């Protein structure tokens with residue numbers, strides 16, 4: 352049938368598709384470093400031209416930072432928006448790369464062929480899976496399967512400063528029935544996964560101050576309050592014996608896992624021993640009545656990410672520091688309200704302060720968790736399509752990380768987002784020797800063809 356024709360064409364065109372990806376990977380589009388501004392521009396131009404070659408009206412769109420690429424093609428059926436990013440992370444330390452990060456190579460490894468180079472997995476290779484699926488479709492059918500908006504960002508690796516303003520200014524143009532985002536991975540590197548929830552993130556930095564200067568512990572020790580003592584007591588009180596976070600009201604808005612999802616996750620047989628074993632650990636440290644997978648995908652956390660105070664250099668110094676500070680982050684789920692949690696956390700800190708001590712706060716951003724609308728028909732269509740392509744049935748998976756773009760689509764455009772990606776755990780994204788499996792690239796392209804087919808046939 353016609354889908355079979357598209358899939359056969361994808362198989363036959365793999366060498367040309369790979370060459371195109373290698374071409375894009377040669378562009379040094381490091382967004383965080385101003386020295387590469389022209390290269391980011393060049394990557395945007397490359398994508399505009401490539402979209403034009405499959406009949407998409409595309410343009411480079413200026414922002415205060417690096418340009419967006421937006422393309423449209425008209426058609427019947429659902430209106431789909433596809434998002435990816437063309438910028439990449441810096442490549443240092445350069446001496447840990449086996450090859451020039453911007454001279455990508457196809458390399459045979461014991462686990463199969465890989466495309467080695469910066470951006471191969473995050474996110475140029477993933478972005479091109481969708482474009483190549485569209486190219487094969489166009490070649491077979493003479494047109495694309497439905498109305499599609501292509502939306503490529505060039506600042507994802509440097510905090511996306513222009514993304515929200517651009518989405519707000521162009522909201523009408525960017526609205527669609529569903530947003531597809533390809534910037535995630537396979538579950539345990541083999542099971543295709545559709546992300547159904549993302550955690551939010553709240554950052555707080557606290558500095559406890561006591562005396563007006565550093566003091567000698569022989570002169571003042573035991574008499575003067577030591578801010579490190581206060582700080583560590585605050586931190587020690589953030590979790591109870593069972594691993595739960597003690598900030599008052601912290602679990603307000605945390606949903607219980609629906610039974611069907613819990614059963615699906617159980618069936619994934621997540622190997623938590625291997626997960627922890629990989630980092631030489633063996634005992635899950637979170638809420639003791641939860642499975643490790645629940646801890647990562649559906650439960651909120653509180654972690655101390657950094658702690659400073661007193662003398663930390665070589666040797667020894669008997670000092671009572673004037674201040675001590677910690678950076679603390681919370682991963683949030685469901686309807687947890689970051690502002691309320693910040694307030695309650697600060698109230699808790701103040702309740703721990705002895706006389707003579709004060710506290711300074713520095714807030715570090717906050718985003719809510721998000722839960723995808725899995726009752727949108729595209730989710731089931733994609734699940735079936737992915738299960739047809741991969742040896743293992745696709746899973747509805749949670750994601751422990753925070754990917755703000757999905758929330759932006761919902762909040763700014765009112766559009767539900769579906770996150771599907773084909774990266775593997777060992778792709779070394781953001782690190783030296785980044786790679787993307789040729790299998791991920793090939794099956795990723797075929798997956799999008801199947802998903803588009805399922806969505807437009809429905």
Ligand SMILES: [Zn+2]
Pocket residue numbers: 436473474507534
């Ligand atoms: Zn990415």
